[in-house]
Amino acid sequence: MTDTVAGDSEAADLETFRVETRAWLEANCPPEMRKPATSDADVFWGGRNAKFSSEPQRVWFERMRDKGWTVPDWPKEYGGGGLSAVEHKVLRAEMGRIGARPPLSSFGIWMLGPALLKYGNEAQKKEHLPKIAAGLIRWCQGYSEPNAGSDLASLQTRAESDGDDFVITGQKIWTSYANYADWIFCLVRTDPTAKKHDGISFILFDMASKGVTTKPILLISGYSPFCETFFDNVRVPKSQVVGTVNRGWDVAKYLLQHERAMISGMGERGVGRPLGQIAADSVGTDAAGRLDDAMLRGRIASFDVDEAALAACAERAVDLAKAGQAHPAFSSAMKYYGTELNKRRYEILMSAGGVDALEWESERSRQGARPRAWLRTKANSIEGGTSEVMLGIVAKRILDLPGA
Amino acid sequence: MALVLTEEQSMLRDSARGLISDKAPVSHLRHLRDSKDPTGFSKEFWHSFAEMGFAGLLVPEEFGGSGLGFVEAGVIMEEIGRTLMPSPFLATSVVAASALNRGGNAAQKAEFLPKISSGSLLATLAIDEGAKHRPLQTNLQAVRAGNGFKLSGAKALVVDGHVADLLIVAARTVGSPGEREGLTLFLVNPAAKGVAVERTIMVDAHNAARIEFANVEVDADSVLGEVDQGAGLLDGVLDIGRGAVASEMVGLSEEVFGRTVEYLKSRKQFGKLIGEFQALQHRAAELYVDIEITRAAVMKALQALDADIAKAASAVAVAKARAGTTATRAVQEGVQMHGGMGMTDQFDIGFFMKRARVCEELFGDANYHTEQLARARGY
Ligand SMILES: Cc1cc2nc3c(=O)[nH]c(=O)nc-3n(C[C@H](O)[C@H](O)[C@H](O)COP(=O)(O)OP(=O)(O)OC[C@H]3O[C@@H](n4cnc5c(N)ncnc54)[C@H](O)[C@@H]3O)c2cc1C
Ligand SMILES: Cc1cc2nc3c(=O)[nH]c(=O)nc-3n(C[C@H](O)[C@H](O)[C@H](O)COP(=O)(O)OP(=O)(O)OC[C@H]3O[C@@H](n4cnc5c(N)ncnc54)[C@H](O)[C@@H]3O)c2cc1C
Numbered sequence: 001m002t003d004t005v006a007g008d009s010e011a012a013d014l015e016t017f018r019v020e021t022r023a024w025l026e027a028n029c030p031p032e033m034r035k036p037a038t039s040d041a042d043v044f045w046g047g048r049n050a051k052f053s054s055e056p057q058r059v060w061f062e063r064m065r066d067k068g069w070t071v072p073d074w075p076k077e078y079g080g081g082g083l084s085a086v087e088h089k090v091l092r093a094e095m096g097r098i099g100a101r102p103p104l105s106s107f108g109i110w111m112l113g114p115a116l117l118k119y120g121n122e123a124q125k126k127e128h129l130p131k132i133a134a135g136l137i138r139w140c141q142g143y144s145e146p147n148a149g150s151d152l153a154s155l156q157t158r159a160e161s162d163g164d165d166f167v168i169t170g171q172k173i174w175t176s177y178a179n180y181a182d183w184i185f186c187l188v189r190t191d192p193t194a195k196k197h198d199g200i201s202f203i204l205f206d207m208a209s210k211g212v213t214t215k216p217i218l219l220i221s222g223y224s225p226f227c228e229t230f231f232d233n234v235r236v237p238k239s240q241v242v243g244t245v246n247r248g249w250d251v252a253k254y255l256l257q258h259e260r261a262m263i264s265g266m267g268e269r270g271v272g273r274p275l276g277q278i279a280a281d282s283v284g285t286d287a288a289g290r291l292d293d294a295m296l297r298g299r300i301a302s303f304d305v306d307e308a309a310l311a312a313c314a315e316r317a318v319d320l321a322k323a324g325q326a327h328p329a330f331s332s333a334m335k336y337y338g339t340e341l342n343k344r345r346y347e348i349l350m351s352a353g354g355v356d357a358l359e360w361e362s363e364r365s366r367q368g369a370r371p372r373a374w375l376r377t378k379a380n381s382i383e384g385g386t387s388e389v390m391l392g393i394v395a396k397r398i399l400d401l402p403g404a
Numbered sequence: 405m406a407l408v409l410t411e412e413q414s415m416l417r418d419s420a421r422g423l424i425s426d427k428a429p430v431s432h433l434r435h436l437r438d439s440k441d442p443t444g445f446s447k448e449f450w451h452s453f454a455e456m457g458f459a460g461l462l463v464p465e466e467f468g469g470s471g472l473g474f475v476e477a478g479v480i481m482e483e484i485g486r487t488l489m490p491s492p493f494l495a496t497s498v499v500a501a502s503a504l505n506r507g508g509n510a511a512q513k514a515e516f517l518p519k520i521s522s523g524s525l526l527a528t529l530a531i532d533e534g535a536k537h538r539p540l541q542t543n544l545q546a547v548r549a550g551n552g553f554k555l556s557g558a559k560a561l562v563v564d565g566h567v568a569d570l571l572i573v574a575a576r577t578v579g580s581p582g583e584r585e586g587l588t589l590f591l592v593n594p595a596a597k598g599v600a601v602e603r604t605i606m607v608d609a610h611n612a613a614r615i616e617f618a619n620v621e622v623d624a625d626s627v628l629g630e631v632d633q634g635a636g637l638l639d640g641v642l643d644i645g646r647g648a649v650a651s652e653m654v655g656l657s658e659e660v661f662g663r664t665v666e667y668l669k670s671r672k673q674f675g676k677l678i679g680e681f682q683a684l685q686h687r688a689a690e691l692y693v694d695i696e697i698t699r700a701a702v703m704k705a706l707q708a709l710d711a712d713i714a715k716a717a718s719a720v721a722v723a724k725a726r727a728g729t730t731a732t733r734a735v736q737e738g739v740q741m742h743g744g745m746g747m748t749d750q751f752d753i754g755f756f757m758k759r760a761r762v763c764e765e766l767f768g769d770a771n772y773h774t775e776q777l778a779r780a781r782g783y
Contacts, residue, residue: 274781274782274783276778276781276782276783277781277782277783279783280783285783289782289783290778290783291783297778297783298774300778300783301774301775301777301778302774304777304778304781305721305722305725305726305773305774305777306697306726308701308718308719308722308777309697309698309700309701309722309723309726310697312407312697312700312701312703312704312722313696313697313699313700313701315407315700315704316407316408316699316700316703319406319407319408320408322406323406323408325408330696333689333692333693333696336689336690336693337693337697388686390689391685391686391689391690392682392685392686392689394689394692394693395685395686395688395689396685398689398692399665399685399688399689399692400669401665401668401669401679401680401685401688402669402677402679402680403676403677403679403680403685
């Protein structure tokens with residue numbers, strides 16, 4: 001028990017951090033930023049052409065950026081907050097306490113950053129990480145192709161060696177926000193003769209490069225968050241390959257773990273008020289104050305049980321990772337459950353909203369916010385790897401079941 | 405607090421697992437069942453348990469216990485769940501010890517807690533009266549008589565009721581079924597006049613009894629906690645029991661699942677290991693995810709109990725509800741994926757299915773706890 005004293009002072013430091021963080025958030029998070037964003041337009045994504053949708057959004061972003069808290073756990077030298085895992089947990093809990101939304105949403109934060117921190121060289125980290133942290137560059141993800149979805153490693157976009165450059169030709173699809181993004185992290189085939197996993201490289205380039213074009217695709221939600229992306233002899237310096245040439249699959253998989261962990265969080269993202277109370281607005285309550293639809297009430301209660309349990313599991317996943325006990329494929333398990341749960345949430349919201357949730361275009365319905373959000377959630381169990389693929393990964397990598 | 409076991413807790417788990425898997429594997433339960441053992445558990449093993457400090461795990465050190473918390477109790481329960489060992493640990497060391505420790509006066513604690521720690525006293529809570537767990541429906545009557553009370557009524561599913569040396573009986577001193585006001589807990593000696601204990605052989609071959617009380621006289625000193633105000637004490641004690649049973653169900657689920665996955669890797673049909681069939685792979689993967697999520701929810705509840713019992717109710721409801729649905733799924737898939745083998749008594753899987761069914765009813769099933777959460781959230 002010799003480390004009791006050290007343990008106690010650590011706990012005291014953490015408590016001080018909590019108190020200070022709470023006070024700082026109280027003083028600095030504008031009231032408007034203490035509720036979830038109501039639409040994609042209400043989310044701040046950063047980038048060269050970024051515009052703030054409101055003054056509070058700008059203020060909140062700038063204050064958090066100045067503390068390095070757009071990326072609280074990244075090292076300070078790369079524009080992060082330098083927080084330890086436990087401090088980061090405290091910050092998340094304190095933001096959650098007041099419902100503070102993230103100041104900056106970005107594929108750079110969720111996906112590329114962690115991959116660069118692990119696989120990037122020093123020049124790449126210095127070049128890209130601070131711009132992600134400061135919201136200066138917006139990134140998109142060039143993974144999927146028309147014939148390479150779940151079977152991502154069969155991708156065909158070619159990168160031909162030409163002196164110090166690669167020359168890239170091919171097509172990506174479902175590239176989220178490609179038409180708004182400044183840069184892309186992209187998977188390309190650098191060795192067409194190798195086995196499919198062994199000839200892929202992970203490369204970064206500017207979307208303003210000559211030969212890049214994008215064509216938006218309309219989603220069933222009526223929004224157009226993604227594109228077909230075409231590369232016609234795009235010239236990219238070889239220095240922009242992350243990790244080793246032909247070993248890009250390692251980087252790609254590592255990035256996917258982070259992407260999946262991020263997407264799984266959707267299942268525990270409260271809509272603000274408890275579902276049961278939202279439902280009461282439209283369904284009504286009986287004399288005892290219970291929802292006037294016993295079957296719906298039961299579905300909501302079961303949902304609430306599962307949502308609370310998932311939140312505990314997400315917390316535990318972080319703690320396990322910190323303790324070095326996490327299975328690398330665990331994010332696939334979380335992604336599966338979180339996205340299926342989020343779909344359940346929106347099925348309940350539609351069912352609770354009844355006729356009120358059907359309107360598609362009007363002020364009253366905030367341009368059909370609920371049905372459009374409902375439809376958007378159907379992609380959760382597809383994007384970042386489908387539910388079936390997640391279950392396959394769990395079966396093979398975690399349970400070690402036989403068969404490829 | 406991190407949702408992972410500390411080093412000390414992991415060591416506790418390892419020593420409990422070593423002891424239980426060595427001395428009381430599933431064949432131990434099978435032997436007790438087949439020999440119609442009158443005690444229904446191994447007294448000798450219970451003494452080793454006490455020597456390891458497990459019997460008094462939750463009892464404060466001043467009363468000879470180990471003074472540990474609910475996370476630690478959950479660690480032991482989980483190991484019990486892995487081999488389905490019938491043990492007084494739940495009724496005596498978790499539920500009764502907590503009731504006495506939280507509700508007892510100085511004299512009551514001094515009298516009973518050291519005996520629980522040493523393993524020499526078995527105690528249990530007698531709560532349920534109807535088919536389902538409905539604590540507020542308690543209707544066993546306690547009427548004032550002379551210096552004390554007279555108890556009349558009956559209790560069902562009294563865990564270890566056939567061997568207990570001390571019964572903690574929930575009774576109604578005023579009001580009617582459904583009301584919080586008017587519940588009182590009594591310490592009753594099962595040898596007292598008017599107490600009739602009938603051992604009930606249950607589906608899971610664990611230990612329980614029906615107990616009738618016909619004008620059983622107890623004196624005023626036998627009240628545990630406050631007269632008429634027992635609901636608060638009961639809430640906390642029941643939540644502790646729920647957290648413990650949820651832990652047992654996590655251990656049980658994981659064990660069934662582990663055995664099932666092994667079977668998928670060894671049984672061949674159609675010239676392949678059945679674990680190669682994607683229809684089974686995906687179901688196994690879903691079950692894995694379910695168990696992991698439930699494990700986290702149960703750990704969260706145990707930590708919440710350790711932090712503040714009065715604020716743990718929702719976390720406990722989530723844990724017990726999840727444990728119920730998860731264990732039910734685990735045992736059903738376990739039997740199904742073993743095919744005809746899973747249906748045989750000779751094979752252990754059926755024992756897990758039976759125990760899961762009893763655990764589901766103990767201290768409230770998934771429906772009960774899901775309903776509690778809905779009420780707590782006001783809809
Ligand atoms: C909203 C949205 C945003 C996206 N954003 C991006 C992005 O920014 N960048 C990017 O690169 N990609 C993006 N994607 C693409 C996404 O990663 C792919 O859609 C996904 O990997 C599935 O590929 P697919 O659409 O080709 O479906 P397919 O792979 O053709 O799958 C069709 C169906 O078959 C099932 N299936 C496939 N293989 C198996 C198997 N082995 N076992 C069992 N079932 C199987 C799938 O689960 C699915 O149900 C996005 C997708 C959506 C919907
Ligand atoms: C009560 C009872 C009575 C019976 N009575 C008779 C009787 O009178 N006469 C008789 O001849 N037989 C009888 N049987 C045997 C019964 O027909 C078999 O148990 C059944 O066909 C399954 O075979 P198995 O037990 O070998 O399981 P297995 O075939 O080993 O199956 C194990 C698991 O693998 C799954 N599985 C197997 N193949 C696949 C696949 N390709 N894809 C996906 N999953 C797969 C199964 O669904 C099962 O969950 C009886 C069985 C029981 C339980």
